[in-house]
Amino acid sequence: MKAWDFVFLAYGIVWSALVFYLTVLRRRCRKIEAELVRLQSPGDKKKNEQK
Amino acid sequence: MASTTKKSGRGRSILGGLAFFFILMGLYFALIQAPPDAYQGEVQRIMYLHIPSILTAYLSFFIVFIGSALFLWKRERRDDILAYAAAEIGVLFTGLTIVEGSIWGKPAWGVWWTWDARLTLTAILLLIFVGYLMLRSLIEDEDQSAVCGAVLGIIGFLDIPLIHMSVYWWRTLHQPPSILRPDKLPWENVHPAMLIALSINFIAFLLVYFYLLSSRIRLGELQEEVKKTRLYGAA
Amino acid sequence: MELLRQTTWLLWKDLLLEMRRRESLLAMFFFGVLLLFIFNFAFEIPRERAAEMAPGLLWLAFIFTGTLGLAQLYQAEKENHCLEALLLSPIDRGALFLAKVFFNLLLMLSVEVVVFPLFWMLFNLEAWKLLPSLFLVAFLGTLGFCAIGALFSAVTLKARARELLLPLVIFPLMIPVILATIRAMEILLRTGAFEEASPWLRLLIGFDVIFITAGFLIFEWVIEA
Amino acid sequence: MQLVVHRLSKAYGYLWALKELTLELRSGECVALLGPNGAGKTTLLKLLSALLSPTQGEITVDGERFVTSSHRLRSLVGLLSPHEHLYEGLTASENLRFFVSLYHKKINRLETEKSLELVGLKDWSDQYVGSLSSGMKCRLTIAKWLLLEPRLLLLDEPYGVLDGAGVELLESYLRRLCSGGGIAVIATHHVQRALRLCSRAIILDHGSLIFDEPKQEPWESFHRAFENFAPRENGWSS
Numbered sequence: 001m002k003a004w005d006f007v008f009l010a011y012g013i014v015w016s017a018l019v020f021y022l023t024v025l026r027r028r029c030r031k032i033e034a035e036l037v038r039l040q041s042p043g044d045k046k047k048n049e050q051k
Numbered sequence: 052m053a054s055t056t057k058k059s060g061r062g063r064s065i066l067g068g069l070a071f072f073f074i075l076m077g078l079y080f081a082l083i084q085a086p087p088d089a090y091q092g093e094v095q096r097i098m099y100l101h102i103p104s105i106l107t108a109y110l111s112f113f114i115v116f117i118g119s120a121l122f123l124w125k126r127e128r129r130d131d132i133l134a135y136a137a138a139e140i141g142v143l144f145t146g147l148t149i150v151e152g153s154i155w156g157k158p159a160w161g162v163w164w165t166w167d168a169r170l171t172l173t174a175i176l177l178l179i180f181v182g183y184l185m186l187r188s189l190i191e192d193e194d195q196s197a198v199c200g201a202v203l204g205i206i207g208f209l210d211i212p213l214i215h216m217s218v219y220w221w222r223t224l225h226q227p228p229s230i231l232r233p234d235k236l237p238w239e240n241v242h243p244a245m246l247i248a249l250s251i252n253f254i255a256f257l258l259v260y261f262y263l264l265s266s267r268i269r270l271g272e273l274q275e276e277v278k279k280t281r282l283y284g285a286a
Numbered sequence: 287m288e289l290l291r292q293t294t295w296l297l298w299k300d301l302l303l304e305m306r307r308r309e310s311l312l313a314m315f316f317f318g319v320l321l322l323f324i325f326n327f328a329f330e331i332p333r334e335r336a337a338e339m340a341p342g343l344l345w346l347a348f349i350f351t352g353t354l355g356l357a358q359l360y361q362a363e364k365e366n367h368c369l370e371a372l373l374l375s376p377i378d379r380g381a382l383f384l385a386k387v388f389f390n391l392l393l394m395l396s397v398e399v400v401v402f403p404l405f406w407m408l409f410n411l412e413a414w415k416l417l418p419s420l421f422l423v424a425f426l427g428t429l430g431f432c433a434i435g436a437l438f439s440a441v442t443l444k445a446r447a448r449e450l451l452l453p454l455v456i457f458p459l460m461i462p463v464i465l466a467t468i469r470a471m472e473i474l475l476r477t478g479a480f481e482e483a484s485p486w487l488r489l490l491i492g493f494d495v496i497f498i499t500a501g502f503l504i505f506e507w508v509i510e511a
Numbered sequence: 512m513q514l515v516v517h518r519l520s521k522a523y524g525y526l527w528a529l530k531e532l533t534l535e536l537r538s539g540e541c542v543a544l545l546g547p548n549g550a551g552k553t554t555l556l557k558l559l560s561a562l563l564s565p566t567q568g569e570i571t572v573d574g575e576r577f578v579t580s581s582h583r584l585r586s587l588v589g590l591l592s593p594h595e596h597l598y599e600g601l602t603a604s605e606n607l608r609f610f611v612s613l614y615h616k617k618i619n620r621l622e623t624e625k626s627l628e629l630v631g632l633k634d635w636s637d638q639y640v641g642s643l644s645s646g647m648k649c650r651l652t653i654a655k656w657l658l659l660e661p662r663l664l665l666l667d668e669p670y671g672v673l674d675g676a677g678v679e680l681l682e683s684y685l686r687r688l689c690s691g692g693g694i695a696v697i698a699t700h701h702v703q704r705a706l707r708l709c710s711r712a713i714i715l716d717h718g719s720l721i722f723d724e725p726k727q728e729p730w731e732s733f734h735r736a737f738e739n740f741a742p743r744e745n746g747w748s749s
Contacts, residue, residue: 003094007094010150011078014100014104014147014150017143017146017147022266028270033273039281040280123507178457182451182458185455186442189447198510199442199445201507203455206438209497210459216462217466295613302600302605303600366598367596368598373579374589374590376586377582506580510564510579
């Protein structure tokens, strides 16, 4: 393992981890937003009674 | 609520763009522009990653402390969401810091892990705030989990100086301070070009940190919103 | 001094219950002795290095024994929802915290008073005259342990997997106590002088003071019916 | 003594236990708190005794806000709950001495013996509470409140475990408390017995107040309100 391999390894891990976390965050946000829209939609009275 | 999310949504994308720009600049300066270290050679470039991530980790635990203290004082959900978001991202950055530290340690000292004071301190912080996330997830009742999280956030932060002292005294007892020379901050005798790279990367890390933090807070607010509509919507 | 009166009454109740039921004390004592034997088998301590390894082993045994005590700390309050009864009464919540800290402290000290000489015999060390000063250091360490332990035993009262979560949360916070106590004991054993160990002792005293006051102030919000 | 409850609501997670409750209690009132299971009776009692802090709204006693940390007000409030709030490992008299000491009251041994005698637990005073029956534990709690003399006494289903003499004892104590200017709130399912004792009835359903009137003889409005919960012929009217 030459010096540059370590450098790329470190940078690779850090930035891929951050990007991965960002995508997970984005996906969770979209899921919650969809649920929020579904809850606030006009039919929410009926939907809540069923739940 | 809708109007603020649109405005902060746009604010967030500007922050994201800026962060991305600074990341590219930082990478360019760190990997290409900055000269290799006379003593360690190319591997020293990990420092541009290591120092900023340690500082952002400490910053996030300070934000957890502020969020926890505010929550205990005024009991507003907003502060609790801030504390939880900062803790989650803090754990992420601390974990990455330890990974970088050991990757840097292998070529520099030949071992994956040294009981160096700074690394040990970061590992302890990681343990404390993994405990924070575990505690928060294992208490069902939401208000109770928020209060308990706030208590651990405050006590954990108060403990940091004591841990810092005890680890450094323990360190100097066993082995002369290592190359990182914890007492002397690493950027004193550093080549100016390196200094620029370091500061650019530091700004990049800060921007990335606040971008992640704001989107995690938005997620927390959305969850709060869902809870409110389900509560009041069903009323 | 109302606070002192309330704390003493709460402590009286805890001690009386403990004398009657003897749940925690015996269990903690035998667990401490058991750990000593296990450490002995695990580490193969040569006679001449026993003095140097003694503090580490002893203190590890006390930490685990103390965690056992902490898990039991609010057991009496769980029966018949007595915690609600205490919250109903006009006592200062901090008094309950102090009572629990001193209760667990007394339990751990009584275990230490017996296990220390026992350890000296088992490993036939000769520094008998050092025992009192070692015991003082152990007292300061135990006080710090109980301050954090009593607070987080209450914090995790309502959590699932409580016995698992409690050590996970308090051990990282305990690191200054563990380091300081073991180093101070080691220096005492080596040099027999207090001055040498004074930085560690100051750290211990600082730790105790900070976390007893912080726990006292913050306990108000931790205990909810 | 006057207790005002203003728009009180409490939510557990996603469910409303109490919604927008507004009512007023004045000294001398003995209130029957009725309603089906899960109507929020116990939650209301816990909020009135400041064991729980409300999600919204507030409670004021004589103008002073009653929160979990107001110690002075707390010494005026008593809660008799099915959980008995007694230490199993202590004896009856030790329990009394312990709780009395927490309420800043200087009470000597003679008075504790007298109160135990009043509730008929004279010869059990050195017995462990663990070995007492739940009826006796309830009597011991009554002895405790005899000594502590609360101004506001909240009772959560007291009739459950008490025998005939015990009920007589409890009701005479409540009459004395109310005539002495105190307030009593009894949450119960024994409707007939509560109505005989109380001067006012409150009915809760799904966390909201649906009936609150002082007692008057031809209480048609009460029977109409109570009708949809419990048709007359089943055990409600025991």
